[in-house]
Amino acid sequence: MNIFIIKELKMLIAPGTPDTPTIHFWRSFEKYICLSFAIFGFGVCLKDAYFLSHEIAAKNHIAGVKRESWFGSNYADVDDVQLTAFLNGLPSLSLTACLFIMIRKMLLRYSNSLDAQIGYYLLFGLGFLLYIHGPGTLFTLLMILGNYVLLRIFIAKRWFPALVWIANVTFLIITEYNDGYKFGWISSYFGFLDQIPIAIKWNRSSNLLMLKIISFVIDCHWCYLNKPIKSKHKHMERCIECTKEITCLKYRYEQHANIYTLKAFLAYSCYPPLYLAGPTLTYNAWISQIQSPQQAYDSKRIAFYTLRLIFVFFILQWWINNLYFPAIAINPKNKWIWEDFTAYELIAGSYVILKWIWLKFMVIWRFFRLWALLDGIETPENLGKCISNEYCFEGFWRMWHRSFNLWLIRYLFVPLGGTKYKVLNIWVVFGFVALWHDLKMSLLVWGWGMCIFIVPETLVKGYLNRPKFAKFRETLQYNWLCVISASLYLFLLCIANLVGFSFGVTGLIIAANQIVSWEGLFLIIKIFLTFMFLVHFMMMIRYEDLRKGKQEIGF
Secondary structure, rough: OOHHHHHHHHHHHHOOOOOOOOOOOHHHHHHHHHHHHHHHHHHHHHHHHHHHHHHHHOOOOOOEEEEEEOOOOOEEOOOOOHHHHHHHHHHHHHHHHEEEHHHHHHHHHHHHOOHHHHHHHHHHHHHHHHHHHHHHHHHHHHHHHHHHHHHHHHOOOOOOHHHHHHHHHHHHHHHHHHHOOOHHHOOHHHHOOOOOOOOOHHHHHHHHHHHHHHHHHHHHHHHHOOOOOOOOHHHHOOOOOOOOOOOOHHHHHHHHOOOHHHHHHHHOOOOHHHOOOOOOOHHHHHHHHHHHHOOOOOHHHHHHHHHHHHHHOOOOHHHHHHHHHHHHOOOHHHHHHHHHHHHHHHHHHHHHHHHHHHHHHHHHHHHHHHHHHHHOOOOOOOOOOHHHHHHOHHHHHHHHHHHHHHHHHHHHHHOOOOHHHHHHHHHHHHHHHHHOOOHHHHHHHHHHHHHHHHHHHHHHHHHHHHHHHHHHHHHHHHHHHHHHHHHHHHHHHHHHHHHHHHOOOHHHHHHHHHOOOOHHHHHHHHHHHHHHHHHHHHHHHHHHHHHHOOOOOOO
């Protein structure tokens, strides 16, 4: 790190410093020293977690772990219902995706009209919903039609977006509270419909459906009111993606569509590639790409994207066959196992679980995104950065569920006042995010707990980004201030993950009791130093991007 570099090389950290051969050498040396220490620290953590998992599995029965000889192991963690359902359904989903793309390509040979394509999406989408939801598809359609009726009655009213939000959030809460609705409630004659076997209950997809509904009706409302938007010329002056041949996704988000029919609304809501898990895409961007398919991903780039997905899929398979901490921590039947863990074992297990969550969602989201890309539809990339490549709460959240974050910015954050009232409206945004995921008080506490960390981060960033601190931001002192504060935030993120997604409050209490010792203090120092090396490496990567004139692609 900087302690290895002579005083005259303080200029290394300044984004505007010319990249001479000498400076380039020292920057590279510093960068790889940091990376080496970070890899060593996390490598030791992963090694210890691997041997501890196998030791526990050899001596005890772990609930949620079954015998399965794959990837050099005799066991596999199958405790997570969501991941297990996806992996079991992957062959049929892959077959459905191939069938969907093949029929679409055949259709385009005979007719590439917008109406024909929307008709195909609607018919295939309804068939897809009937297959997975059965009779429950009727409730899904009623949810869509109810919002369309509201749109046609109140489209001209300025307060229409507020009405849409209130109606849909209320419906979501009631639906979640009742775990859906039953035909038997209407009449005993229809009770037999509730007994028909289905793949997925319709209300399990209602939260994602709600995002599409709000997107369509509010986009239509803004178009009706002729809400001002940037011209393409003005957009291209600042956009690094747009060319004469390529229209970026951000531009498609902002432009009004020229069709807002019920047929298009139903086709968009039931669009198979993005129905089950996302990523979330606004109506304007979706309909725009039907008229003019995405050009950002050519065949070569899609092929490389597919290979990356396959590679990550095998990493996930190795993970669940060799690291059983998700089942150990989350399944209550295994509590007796981890109650005797040391503080280090709890922290290592928590880290493994966080990586497992990241791998799980990466495989799921990228599978469905690839399906959409093969159909000519580009969506925002969730998990755009490695989970170990973020060092602040805001950046972590923004990149984790990026498509949802962009949706929230467009339909909730900006209408509430945007950055002008950021410190206030993030409480509403994260409150909604928590309730949208599940009606649990613990998630609401998690959401508002995130705000408690984001508010001071926002205030400090805003204060130090003032022009009077421009010179200070290029000093060694500022760099170390960022490194230390970001390392502290990473430590807080680990604690939040330990409580929220791993061993709970009980695990935190066990770890806290053991840390109050010289051995525990030494453990904290080692973790903190590892974080400092990691953060400094991340910052150097970002500085290099700034020097080269790179910006974050897309948004």
